[in-house]
Amino acid sequence: MKEFLTILAIAFGMVLSLPAAAQLFLSICFSFFYLLLLYSGWRKKKIEFHSIYWQGILLFTVFIYQFLKEKSPCFYFVLTKSAATFAAMVGRLIQKPISMRITYSGLDLFLLFFMAGMCACLLFENKWKKAVLYFLSLLAAWGIYLAVWTVLAENSLTLGLHYLEPLTGPLDYRTLLLLLFLGIYSIWEKQAFSAARFRRQWKRERLLPVCLALGLLLFLGTHSQSPTAGGAAKIVFWDTGIDFQLPDKERYGLNQVGMFGVLPQYLLRKGYACQIVPSLERDSLEGAAVLVVINPMRVPDQEELLRIHQFVEAGGSVLLAGDHTGHEEIRKPINQILQPVEMELNFDSAVPFQSLWGGEYNRRGKITTGISDSQVQMVVGASLNLPVNAAPIVITRGGYSDRGELTNSQDGYLGDMQFNRGEQIGDLILAAQASYGKGKFLLFGDTSLFQNMVMAYSHPFIDNIFADLSRGDQRKEKEMTEPKNKSAFQADCVIDAHHLEAVFKDKSSDSIDGLIVNIMRAGMFPYINEKESLTELCERNKELKLIVLLEPAVALTEAERKALHDFVYSGGHIILCADYKSPAAARSLAAEFGFTFLKIPLGRVAPDKNKKMAFWDACPILYQGKDPKESSEVMSLMEIWGYSVMASKKMGDGKIYVLADAQFLRNKNLESLETYREGNVQWLDELFTEMGKEGRK
Incomplete structure (x- = not known):
């Protein structure tokens, strides 16, 4: 029974756990089952060595498998091709095309049960003949599952299987495969462990310590640190006609804020030397560490291709990013550049089953160290086709590859954006890298994380990417020079999300894209902070001018409150x-500075003295129990029907602004894709611009 529980626990971990949690789950298995068995043996005055040995070797084998799958591109390539080939063979047999990779095909489960049988054969005598029958039974059950999956997938709504999706994921029926394998394994277990003779040649007193020691060394060896940039590396952007504009004060609305202009300005602020060139001439890449190619609109000529390839061979790095269903533009130029390493953008759209990928990312490599899912910020892009030596960086599980349609040029060659028979499901690769000579190519199938509005969220990922790509060899590091141009961003702003503020990331009416754009227009770069405490932020970032707190739901610590006071007294600003409907933590923080709210809803109205502006859901604000207009310590900035709804308080060299409208800075009250509130935008621009000019002491 213990052996049965062991494999059941690991199997459930493979089906239900996220990829990033696999090693943690296996560590728990190691600890729990060894303690259970040792305790059982101690109570019975008998240590069951054969059971401990079997579980130890199985868990160690699974650990090695997970390690190789995460760390070895060649091993992952073999697994991917094996799963795809077997699924395609079953599809041909049933005359229904099937395109699956590791996850949805259930290859992990098949190999787990196969390894369990092989471990038993290694430890016990006279089991190899029955192992052949066991293996064939597993293979047959796997094929049956894939055939049944096609029927279930096509009739999921009719059968009501979509109700299981919160537990299993969309079109994920591997629980059925698990039950099939468990039935076969239960028969095998009885034969393998009843009246079985333990092989005497195994050194019982040495085997487990060796396995555990190797496992520990592997675990320690998997730990990696985020890359750190050294020197002011030169980065060249190849402009083939893409939008490098910044948000400006002449155009309003989220569809008028430019596409990629923030990226070079952000890198300038980080100390890189950035240059945008319209063509790759002979001296364009001289002294450069990184070449950036985003959505190329034309295929490079032979001389440009030669310069790019020679640049990488000599130790340079090339970052390429494209979008879904590119054809003559984007896809063809990128694939032409990547010919030496055989990486390709597919003619498809990598579409998540949910509205966003959420927790479906499997992140690999140094550049993803310390990066959360919300900081990856990849949405619908193109999936990648990789050779055996290319290393996947970002893999998504819960989605499908929607084929492009060449006849649909008016919609950018998009397909029907529906999952159809024969389209790949699961394990879509969205980012990968490959070495070439002394340098490397890094390819992204989606440009979202490099776009203007998104960089407020993706900046940690951007930092890691360029720190890794710009390391270069010693010769290049000596050639790096200080930036000649100043960044358009002369100060920093933090929009806090560390205290469970309602910071939405879906460009909906309740998200804060309009706030992000307004901060950029004023010459400050906005950072969405999810991980650091306010104490750490204020101590680390001396360029920080503004902290925005949108209804914090978790109370600030005493150290954070003190840090905020010190921040304001030194010249910083807080909004x-x-x-009155906000969480207690938000109201408590307001009270910390002397402000309270009256439970009087004022609704969507314009302030008394500025009819171009509008509040969304305002309420009156008090300072020390009185209207701010009656106090000499604070200033009432706006009133509605005589009630103060916005006030500021000067503290030292800085100020705190309290807006008694939790929705004021949301898209619906500032800017959305098609509409904008010009009075609100202009008022904020004046406020933010003034904040950006004032320095902290």
Whole structure:
């Protein structure tokens, strides 16, 4: 029974756990089952060595498998091709095309049960003949599952299987495969462990310590640190006609904020030397560490291709990013550049089953160290086709590859954006890298994380990417020079999300893209902070001018409150959006500075003295129990029907602004894709611009 429970626990971990949690799950298995068995043996005055040995070797084997799958591109390539080939063979047999990779095909489960049988054969005598029958039974059950999957997938709504998706994932029926394998394994277990003779040649007192020691060394060896940039590396952007504009004060609306202009300005602020060139001439890449190619609109000529390839061979790095269903533009130029390493953008759209990928990312490599899912910021892009030596960086599980349609040029060659028979499901690769000579190519199938509005979220990923690509060899490091141009961003702003503020990332009416754009227009770069405490932020970033708090739901610590006071006294500014309906933590923070809210809803109205502006859901604000207009310590900035709804308080060299409207800084009240509130935008621009000019002491 213990052996049965062991494999059942590991199997459930493979089906239900996220890829990033696999090693943690296996560590728990190691600890739990060894303690259970040792305790059982101690109670019975008998240590069951054969059971401990079997579980130890099985867990160690699974650990090695997971390690190789995560760390070895060649091993992952073999697994991917094996799963795809077997699924295609079953599809041909049933005359229904099937395109699956490791996850949805259930290859992990098949190999787990196969390894369990092989471990038993290694430890016990006279089991090899029955192992052949066991293996064939597993293979047959796997094929049956894939055939049944096609029927279930096509009739999921009719059968009501979509109700299981919160537990299993969309079209993920591997629980059925698990039950098939468990039935076969239960028969095998009885034969393998009943009246079985333990092989005497195994050194019982040495085997487990060796396995555990190797496992520990592998685990320690998997730990990696985020790359760190050294020197002011030169980065060249190849402009083939893409939009390098910044958000400006002449155009409003989220569809008028430019595409990629923030990226070079952000890198300038980080100390890189950036140059945008319209063509790759002979001296364009001289002294450069990184070449950036985003959505190329034309195929490079032979001389340009030669310069790019020679640049990489000599130790340079090339970052390429494209989008879904590119054809003559984007896809063809990128694939032409990547011919030496055989990486390709597919003619498809990598579409998540949910609205966003959420927790479906499997992140690999140094550049993803310390990066959360919300900081990856990849949405619908193109999937990648990789050779055996290319290393996947970002893999998504819960989605499918929607084939492009060449006849649909008016919609950018998009397909029907529906999952159809024969389209690949699961394990879509969205980012990968490959070495070439002394340098490397890094390819992204989606440009979202490099776009203007998104960089407020993806900046940690951007930092890691360029720190890794710009390391170069010693010769290049000596050639790096200080930036000649100044960044358009002369100060920093933090929009806090560390205290569970309602910071939405879906460009909906309740998200804060309009706030992000307004901060950029004023010459400050906005950072969405999810991980650091406010104490750490204020101590680390001396260029920080503004902290925005949108209804914090978790109370600030005493150290954070002190850090905020010190931040303001040294010349920083705080904007707190809250009202009487806000969480207690938000109201408590307002009270920390002397402000409270009256439970009087004022609704969507314009302030008394500025009819171009509008509040969304305002309420009156008090300072020390009085209207701010009656106090000499604070200033009432706006009133509605005589009630103060916005006030500021000067503290030392800085100020805190309290907006008694929790929705004031949301898209619906500032800017959305098609509409904008010009009075609100202009008022904020004046406020932010003034904040950006004032320095902290």
